Amino acid sequence: MSVKFLTRTRELVHNKLSSVISSSSLIDEAMRYSVLSNSKAIRPGLVMASGILNDNLTKDSLITLACSVELIHTYSLIHDDLPSMDDDDMRRGKDSSHIRFGEANAILAGDALHDLAFELIANDDDMSDAAKVDAVNILARASGSSGMVLGQYLDIESEKLNSDLDLDDMEKIHSLKTGKLIQASILMGQLESSLDNKKQIMLSDFGSKIGLAFQVFDDILDETGDSSILGKSIKSDIKNHKQTYVKVIGLEQSNFIADQLAAESIGILDSMGLGESISTLKSLAEYMVNRNR
């Protein structure tokens, strides 16, 4: 069910992005190459699934917001893959952007995707200006120097350590690097929310927990996964001397923590008393922590 929902979400996101990104320069081509590629579309899916619970956003606006989150995610992958960062040659089943287009163009394409995320929000036809301002704020905070960028910095720094990180530091890095944008995806679906405050906070907590669970699973998959299924290099964390959950506490313990976080996340959703309307988000959460295990 989730796979179908994600496939449909990806289609909607790709349709919109395909129509707004032109093909008039190599930078446009590089933008299209990365953002229209075979993404799992989990973050856009979270926007849409969160939006199902909100009566105050139109489907078109949810698609706008889903696109903006996917744009930020994609720009960050392009920059993270650069030789001076994680130096990854493969992404989403094909050459990384800098392998295909060269380093300068990859940096520029990332920068342009970054701008486009905000441009799309500003130009949405249905959302109120207040909702747009909130969206810009949520996205910028999740991405910037106290969010995703900080997480990537700490992640790179941790590679240089001679000893392993402790679990708290690991959790901090993962929450920043992956969790913040996952949580932002949930919040985007709740702009001008029709839910009461308490439920909004519960959803935000869910976003934070499932984001961390997702990243722990990513660490597990880097160890145990098949690169042809994952579409990116495996063991790249090991190659980069990255501090992963698996490295720090072992595979068994990592699986235990991931399961625990997943159960807590889904427990939050169950306790919200929203009945059937929560089912899409719930099955998406289950999907996020059960990929190819």
Added chain:
Amino acid sequence: MSVKFLTRTRELVHNKLSSVISSSSLIDEAMRYSVLSNSKAIRPGLVMASGILNDNLTKDSLITLACSVELIHTYSLIHDDLPSMDDDDMRRGKDSSHIRFGEANAILAGDALHDLAFELIANDDDMSDAAKVDAVNILARASGSSGMVLGQYLDIESEKLNSDLDLDDMEKIHSLKTGKLIQASILMGQLESSLDNKKQIMLSDFGSKIGLAFQVFDDILDETGDSSILGKSIKSDIKNHKQTYVKVIGLEQSNFIADQLAAESIGILDSMGLGESISTLKSLAEYMVNRNR
């Protein structure tokens, strides 16, 4: 007069940025290092000087907008200086960001400054939501794949040519790479403008022309300037085989074109019939095209 105005503007911008960027990570340090450095503050100055003509924005909001333009400009300089781009070691009188902090941190600091530009707009205390949305839109469009990023791409591409560009192509690159953000600075000061439509269009045209003039002068200064005054490497355009006005049409013709564009720009301001209130913008325009000639 302009120098004093720019110094004061820089002070206001630095005060605000200094209070919003923390010092809790090396990325914060790298952000502060670049954005609190010895900038000429021309773009922030244009926001403030344009804003003098607009009764509908508070001074605090103008400072917010000036900061956001300076943040975008600074992020673009950090990325442009990278080894895979223009490979410049010196910027604003000191080491480039990647020389000081390493390439990965420079890319990340640029990305975080990029986010902060939008975050500041979203969190301004005085502007209406409508004005904020306009500001985000203006800034994102000026910076992205049909603006500054495209200009930088075309500029790098032009280095690979065996023959010189023609003047139209040169003008296109310069207008995109520098002109768009200069023009955006003018437009930022005119959000919710109290001027009539015709005058707003005239100001926009002024922004476009003075932006191009400014870049032609930059080409001239790269040839004739003193690096200790300019605070960046000179002859770097030649080193990079860049297509500059000076290379394509010679120094004398470049000076002629710059003077002509400057005269046209200032002519637009004179013809607006705004009396004394235009004087700050006018002297700023004069300053932009007479630096150290």
